[in-house]
Amino acid sequence: MSLFKKKNSAVLERNRPISYVMLAPWAILFIVFALIPIIIAVFLSFTSFDMLNTPQFNGIDNFIRMFLDDEIFMIALKNTLFMAIVTGPAGYILNFVFAWGIAESPKNVRTILTLLFYAPSLGGSILFIFQLIFSGDSYGLLNGFLLEYGLIDSPIQWLTDKQYGWGIIIFVSLWMSCGTGFLTFLAGLQTLNREFSEAGAIDGIQNRWQELFYITLPQMRPQLLYGAIGTISGSFGCGGLNAALTGNPSTDYYTHTLSLHIGDHAFTRLEMGYAGAMCLVMFAMMLFYWFFVNKGLQRWSTD
Amino acid sequence: MAQVKGPKRISRSRGGDALMYFVMFFFGIIFAIPLYYTVLTSFKPLNEMSVFPPRFYIVNPTTENYTLMLRLLSSSKIPFSRYLANTIIVTIMGTTGGIIIASIAAYPLAKHQFAGKALMYNIIVWAMMFRGEVASIPSYLIVAGLGLFNTYWSIFLPAWSGTGGTFMMRQFMEASIPDAVVEAAKIDGANEWNIYWRIIMPNVKPAWLTLIIFDFGAYWGATGGSYIYKEQIKLLPTALGMITGSGASRAGAGCAVGVMMLVPPLILFLFSQSAIMETMSTAGLK
Numbered sequence: 372m373s374l375f376k377k378k379n380s381a382v383l384e385r386n387r388p389i390s391y392v393m394l395a396p397w398a399i400l401f402i403v404f405a406l407i408p409i410i411i412a413v414f415l416s417f418t419s420f421d422m423l424n425t426p427q428f429n430g431i432d433n434f435i436r437m438f439l440d441d442e443i444f445m446i447a448l449k450n451t452l453f454m455a456i457v458t459g460p461a462g463y464i465l466n467f468v469f470a471w472g473i474a475e476s477p478k479n480v481r482t483i484l485t486l487l488f489y490a491p492s493l494g495g496s497i498l499f500i501f502q503l504i505f506s507g508d509s510y511g512l513l514n515g516f517l518l519e520y521g522l523i524d525s526p527i528q529w530l531t532d533k534q535y536g537w538g539i540i541i542f543v544s545l546w547m548s549c550g551t552g553f554l555t556f557l558a559g560l561q562t563l564n565r566e567f568s569e570a571g572a573i574d575g576i577q578n579r580w581q582e583l584f585y586i587t588l589p590q591m592r593p594q595l596l597y598g599a600i601g602t603i604s605g606s607f608g609c610g611g612l613n614a615a616l617t618g619n620p621s622t623d624y625y626t627h628t629l630s631l632h633i634g635d636h637a638f639t640r641l642e643m644g645y646a647g648a649m650c651l652v653m654f655a656m657m658l659f660y661w662f663f664v665n666k667g668l669q670r671w672s673t674d
Numbered sequence: 675m676a677q678v679k680g681p682k683r684i685s686r687s688r689g690g691d692a693l694m695y696f697v698m699f700f701f702g703i704i705f706a707i708p709l710y711y712t713v714l715t716s717f718k719p720l721n722e723m724s725v726f727p728p729r730f731y732i733v734n735p736t737t738e739n740y741t742l743m744l745r746l747l748s749s750s751k752i753p754f755s756r757y758l759a760n761t762i763i764v765t766i767m768g769t770t771g772g773i774i775i776a777s778i779a780a781y782p783l784a785k786h787q788f789a790g791k792a793l794m795y796n797i798i799v800w801a802m803m804f805r806g807e808v809a810s811i812p813s814y815l816i817v818a819g820l821g822l823f824n825t826y827w828s829i830f831l832p833a834w835s836g837t838g839g840t841f842m843m844r845q846f847m848e849a850s851i852p853d854a855v856v857e858a859a860k861i862d863g864a865n866e867w868n869i870y871w872r873i874i875m876p877n878v879k880p881a882w883l884t885l886i887i888f889d890f891g892a893y894w895g896a897t898g899g900s901y902i903y904k905e906q907i908k909l910l911p912t913a914l915g916m917i918t919g920s921g922a923s924r925a926g927a928g929c930a931v932g933v934m935m936l937v938p939p940l941i942l943f944l945f946s947q948s949a950i951m952e953t954m955s956t957a958g959l960k
Binding site: 391469637646 | 887933
């Protein structure tokens, strides 16, 4: 499939000032408002800092404390990895399936389907509807329904019972997952080069599944990478939803995540050094994960 | 098959169609239920709110939740229209500025060769993976140091510095514009700004239309957080948050707020989506 290697960069001139001029407005903002704060945060990881006194260098104490002396960190780590390894990829695949399904659908239903899948991702302001649906008393929508049909005898504490909380979080996070990744895939499917499909048809590609794997997905690599980064940072950074649904902290910290733990130490306990160290550990895990995802997507889509 | 006129098509089997429609329909229903229930609750009169068993329909639909919402808002210190105007200004300026800055930077990252390009790409990817909690404190100090408190620059500048838009635009330029097209334009005497505006941007229209949707949604929901505390320039979600924060007793008004926050981004979304679909049928670089 050398069809997609249309690089001929030797012809392009190199190192012209115009490249840097065009990059500058964004790059300057990025350095001032994003990169410098990140560098400071990395530096703080090796200190003890309460935001009032000057940071005290303490070597790797923060990291030792994290892994040997913080049980809640371990719960948060386990939950976060679960979200990153199971829920994140599930959402990612669903996003692509929905986007592809919409692109394959007849024109008149495309817009309504897109709207339907996309709307929940804007649903931050209607999250409390799940408090009504999963409410622990018998007026809750789900409890009321189950009681009415005699499927349960007494209302279930959906959000505080450890048995159910996670299922609801996963459901709602999948419900809200069709945001940036989904729209990017959809837009990507619409900028595909149609000539490849026509050439593919002549070369013997017979049905939509073959077209998907041999023509569509290889062309979508840049968008798939973009979606993957979003998914990784979103699923490692999960926690807002957990807090909104099951409370923060939840019963016995059972839905606690790294992001919530970092927020707790940074803003409630004012242990910026320790929180910074957790950010750094999380960053390392994401990079590690990204390394494999990138390798996988690269190998699979350019053969 | 050889006698088929025009471009050859890849076949679509009936079975495949059926499977796909089933999947889309099934998930579509599941996705719709919470949305439906929100809209429904926003039109429910108080005496139907706590009926047992809960109803999936309304006997006497009412707009009293919306009037309650407006009444709650109009009793605030600053008129409701002011919050709304503030949010509209922030949304339009933020979205426009952000997309221009991101796409101008994305062009050289996708199509030029220069020292530091690979490093820049990697830094962008890494930065997307660093969680902001701890970086938010230095970032807060920088915003304070530049004297941006109580100005909308405290919302714009950190948002425009984000990597998401730049990275997305770069990925689309890389995917959908062959180098040969850029070179041909250069040979024809176009300068870089012309190439950016007349060749690159029209050909990644779905990308920036999509980015408009993301940005609009983000700015529309922006609260200004800890940077804006002067009442006159506070934003709509801050005002509305006071209503949704009051819990089940005002579930109806809360749902009305939710619907009101959802509708404008969705209307914009419909417009831009139909523009994207339109491009789809006509686009394609030769």
